[in-house]
Amino acid sequence: QSALTQPPSASGSPGQSVTISCTGTRNDIGNSDFVSWYQKHPDKAPRLVIYEISERPSGVPDRFSGSKSGNTASLTVSGLQAEDEADYYCSSHAGNKNLVFGTGTKVTVL
Amino acid sequence: EVQLVQSGEEVKKAGESLKISCKVSGYPFNTYGIAWVRQMPGKGLEWMGIVYPGDSDIRYSPSFQGQVIISDDKSLDTAYLQWTSLKASDTAMYYCARHHYNRGLEFWGQGTLVTVSS
Numbered sequence: 001q002s003a004l005t006q007p008p009s010a011s012g013s014p015g016q017s018v019t020i021s022c023t024g025t026r027n028d029i030g031n032s033d034f035v036s037w038y039q040k041h042p043d044k045a046p047r048l049v050i051y052e053i054s055e056r057p058s059g060v061p062d063r064f065s066g067s068k069s070g071n072t073a074s075l076t077v078s079g080l081q082a083e084d085e086a087d088y089y090c091s092s093h094a095g096n097k098n099l100v101f102g103t104g105t106k107v108t109v110l
Numbered sequence: 111e112v113q114l115v116q117s118g119e120e121v122k123k124a125g126e127s128l129k130i131s132c133k134v135s136g137y138p139f140n141t142y143g144i145a146w147v148r149q150m151p152g153k154g155l156e157w158m159g160i161v162y163p164g165d166s167d168i169r170y171s172p173s174f175q176g177q178v179i180i181s182d183d184k185s186l187d188t189a190y191l192q193w194t195s196l197k198a199s200d201t202a203m204y205y206c207a208r209h210h211y212n213r214g215l216e217f218w219g220q221g222t223l224v225t226v227s228s
Contacts, residue, residue, distance in 0.1 A: 001172055003154070036214030038155070045205055045218040046147075046155065052212055089155050091214060097160065097169045099145070099209075104154035 004102035011108040022073040022090030030071040032093040040087040112136035114219035129192040132206030140164040143209035144189035150202040198228040
């Protein structure tokens with residue numbers, strides 16, 4: 001069960017959009033509707049921002065959106081704000097009641 | 111209010127044993143799985159495994175099978191992560207999180223920092 005592949009970094013200016021990809025295989029993302037995304041600030045616990053590919057938990061701004069095509073999921077943060085600067089991790093069901101995380105992407109707000 | 115409260119920071123020596131805990135409140139303990147996630151210094155999140163208190167099912171990531179023991183105590187609404195012989199490479203922050211099958215890891219503990227010296 002290998003980690004899902006994410007770009008190490010992404011950046012954008014305030015107000016712009018940034019999209020992060022998350023590539024897996026047909027054994028995880030390609031075969032699952034249960035892809036989630038987590039935001040992780042330094043010294044804080046991760047926070048769920050997207051579940052079931054594109055659903056937002058209550059309290060998460062609608063600037064966060066998700067999608068999936070084939071074996072690749074994506075997270076888009078629109079209207080970037082300073083507080084969006086964080087690490088972002090995707091996750092997918094991977095069979096046998098296990099999950100797998102992505103390698104993580106550091107988003108920088110320029 | 112759903113809360114997951116983890117035990118405090120640990121400083122141990124290589125070869126020692128350790129059991130850290132995650133006490134939940136605000137919902138029936140049996141209804142959701144409790145997952146454990148590792149973050150080594152400067153590294154990403156890693157799925158370690160999960161316990162489903164409802165049926166006592168425990169699953170491990172292949173990377174952690176045989177390296178740790180996950181358990182729970184339903185009488186205490188608490189999940190555990192245990193090592194029988196720590197290594198320096200076990201130095202990391204460990205998080206527990208409530209797992210909803212559809213919604214993923216929607217509630218998290220505050221993390222337990224484990225430091226193992228050689």
